[in-house]
Amino acid sequence: MHKLETHLIKLCKKGNEVAQMQVYNKYSQAMFTIACRYLSEEDAKDVMQEGFLKAFKNLESYKPEATFGAWLKRIIINQCLDVLKKNKLEFEAVEVSELQITNEDNWQFDNAISKQEILFAIEQLNEKHKIVVKLYLIEGYDHQEISEILEIPIKTSRTHLRRGKLKLQDLLKTKYNEARY
Incomplete structure (x- = not known):
């Protein structure tokens, strides 16, 4: 992690609102884009706001082995999934006895498809x-x-x-x- 980012996170942990705003400005567009992959634009805005609040509240649990962006992304995705679960999306165990495992890394698509x-x-x-x-x-x-x-x-x-x-x-x-x- 960059020294500036490490310094910003330390300031955020102390409740520095200017540092929090800088972190928000740095990551908000990327986190909004991620949230939009799962939710409507309106829900994505709400989730992003809640995700940042949760991140700032739980900064003490952030460990620098992962990048701050990856840690924040996980929070945002979890927030999105919470919304989907509230909307009654339930993941139940699926019977897998008759399925063969195929090569999951083979995601080749025809070059003509964008x-x-x-x-x-x-x-x-x-x-x-x-x-x-x-x-x-x-x-x-x-x-x-x-x-x-x-x-x-x-x-x-x-x-x-x-x-x-x-x-x-x-x-x-x-x-x-x-x-x-």
């Missing part, structure tokens, strides 16, 4: 699959982290990811085939 089309297709997935795909593919969390964030077994995370990936591939194949004819 990143925007992939992101649009992700939005078409059912809510549970969409969240796991976003946490894995966009945020870069592994199954252990997703399991902790969503409070689900690792197997359930893998299952939601696999089903989301298959559906995403179907959506993109359909889109690509429509575009060719």
